[in-house]
Amino acid sequence: MNSNVIWHDTECGAYAADLEAWERLASESEGPILELGCGTGRVALHLARRGHEVWAVDLDAELIAALGERAAADGLPVHTERADVRQLDLGREFGLVIAAMQFIQMIGAEPERVDALRRVAAHLQPGGRLAAAILDGLPRDLWDAPAPLPDVREVDGRVYSSLPADLIADGQRLELRRLRQEISVDGTMAETEHAESLWLLDADSLERETAAAGLEARNRIQVPPMNGYIGSVIVVAEWVR
Ligand SMILES: C[S@@+](CC[C@H](N)C(=O)[O-])C[C@H]1O[C@@H](n2cnc3c(N)ncnc32)[C@H](O)[C@@H]1O
Structure with missing residues (x-):
């Protein structure tokens, strides 16, 4: 995959x-x-x-x-x-x-x-x-909600974790920034940032x-x-x- x-x-x-x-x-x-x-x-x-x-x-x-x-x-x-x-x-x-x-x-x-x-x-x-x-x-829950937990999945012994890290609204768009962590079988971790945005x-x-x-x-x-x-x-x- x-x-x-x-x-x-x-x-x-x-x-x-x-x-x-x-x-x-x-x-x-x-x-x-x-x-x-x-x-x-x-x-x-x-x-x-x-x-x-x-x-x-x-x-x-x-x-x-x-x-x-x-x-x-x-x-x-x-x-x-x-x-x-x-x-x-x-x-x-x-x-x-x-x-x-x-x-x-x-x-x-x-x-x-x-x-x-x-x-x-x-x-x-x-x-x-x-x-x-x-x-x-822009629902109030977006800002009032407790810190979210990461979305986690394991595939072939590797663990994939995606943590919603920040939300930025600029008037027209809402950007969700995530921290993606990939942990290999030997415990090595690779981190990347990922952002996606929605039009309000x-x-x-x-x-x-x-x-x-x-x-x-x-x-x-x-x-x-x-x-x-x-x-x-x-x-x-x-x-x-
Ligand atoms: C948030 S995901 C939702 C996936 C799925 N509908 C669900 O509910 O699990 C949005 C999807 O829209 C696709 N997408 C974004 N812009 C698109 C476009 N202009 N035409 C077709 N698909 C698009 C992305 O590739 C992505 O798979």
Whole structure:
């Protein structure tokens, strides 16, 4: 397994607070589901194991390949596509498109995001829904929460630990800095810093943006804080032609 995949699994793999919400949305929809920014398939595999056919898209070739291998090994109905959601063109429509773990906040500032939402709308069948999980504004929990524990995973005797070390908000973006530590079998440790950033967004603004892309806001689902992860909100909007 390559280190990009291992770090992705380490930092995203244990999050489970949203799975029940995706399951519920999937059970209310018909036909295949499209997941945007699927990574190694935390959600896609979960839904496929529950009998849903999933189309899973990610920009990262290594992550999408790992998902394809895992789905094939378990005989699960997951179709993988390496694609940039900003230029998405799968040539088919879905009853449900999901974007988990703040994916929609990774694809750009408002103009770029609205363009991407238009691409997504073009992949929805009439009555189809987009459900996107976001960090709603700058929740107080972000600053008030106790110091987080590291995400840890062991692969082939090596221990991978990723500690959220700092959060920086600059008005438009929120940057999460992590300290990644890799401990080899002989106890040698290698440390690197890693940063990822999200565009700040709130549920009202996302609903306004989905409206600009032709989608009507339907409901919001609260995802509770769990095991050191703060809560989020899933904004659901419908394609009404
Ligand atoms: C935070 S991870 C979420 C992974 C997965 N959805 C989950 O919930 O575990 C975001 C993923 O979005 C992918 N990504 C970022 N920008 C993208 C883009 N423009 N198009 C497609 N995928 C993108 C990244 O490669 C990464 O795998």
